[in-house]
Amino acid sequence: MPQLEPKFLSRGPLDSKEARWKRLVKTNYIDPNGVQRDWESAERQTRPKDSLVDGVNIVAFLNKSTGSELLLEKQYRPPIDQVVIELPAGLIDPGETIEQTAIRELREETGYIGVTNKTSGIMYNDPGFCNSNFNMVYVQIDMSLPENQDPKPSLEDNEFIECFTVPVSRLSAELENLEKEGYAIDARVGCIAEGIEIAKKLKF
């Protein structure tokens, strides 16, 4: 666990020429009426040349005696100066498959060793604004394995992540409570919670 609370100091404009991790681009296109237009958007600079996606989001269930639990993270995010409730996630490294990224990121961020059992299609986070995207990878964690008894994350110097689990059936209520406590909610886990509540309500 982090020793101190992260502290926001300042935020200011970033010149395109100085940016190393993100960039602005302009797309020129002809619209369906035949009119030529420009559209501004943002991109990560980190996507490998041979990759169609930036990274993965990971849905990892832990089967406990009390029911199925979803593995989540608390992570300080400088772009919004808040600690965010998120799925484990990460960016693809050059040469990796999506599934390899998921297994590696899960191990690094949470310490758990898992096996993938389903990968979604590509999803776009906010396609009017940016090209940022991911595959959702479902990972099974065998809690009976010795290596999963006392999971030890191996975080990078600039990563500060705290793992926790919530009962899947109570995900929406737990997120509401966490938001009241001051945490921000990531849209991927937030929308999964919305979907669960929709299914409950419509009695699927």
Place this chain on the structure above:
Amino acid sequence: MPQLEPKFLSRGPLDSKEARWKRLVKTNYIDPNGVQRDWESAERQTRPKDSLVDGVNIVAFLNKSTGSELLLEKQYRPPIDQVVIELPAGLIDPGETIEQTAIRELREETGYIGVTNKTSGIMYNDPGFCNSNFNMVYVQIDMSLPENQDPKPSLEDNEFIECFTVPVSRLSAELENLEKEGYAIDARVGCIAEGIEIAKKLKF
């Protein structure tokens, strides 16, 4: 319906000084180890000064004799040069409440007149990359009203949107089919579909 297919011409770097709609920023902060760091991120320039969010995503159900249908859109998105399957959505105008934005955007993009019945907390689309966020607003559309018999969108000059509905119970399968047909999938609707499938599988 659009007369022509949109046509991608080119994409290139955008200088910060020329950007009118999006921007890059740098956040300076002290991490939990006491180390001072910078973090690059992207933002919309359109968020009103008094607003905590960029806009809304809208979950609108149409109750048909065959069951509940979810209202979706196909929209060409220049940042990824693909037609994307999305929820109705839009940016907040200065002075609007979240709910007013939802009702206005639903009317403009789909022609339907609805009433809001639930608003989620704020969700962040990709908080390691950008501050882009939204509230999810649930809107009820009374299909027996005369104004909802033949809905007429009123789109802006640069908006090209086609509405359609899918049975909520089959959302995940329908998105898979649409992806196979070449459409991109927005993460908000994609993650709702994942949540519905999780609830079905765990028999909530």
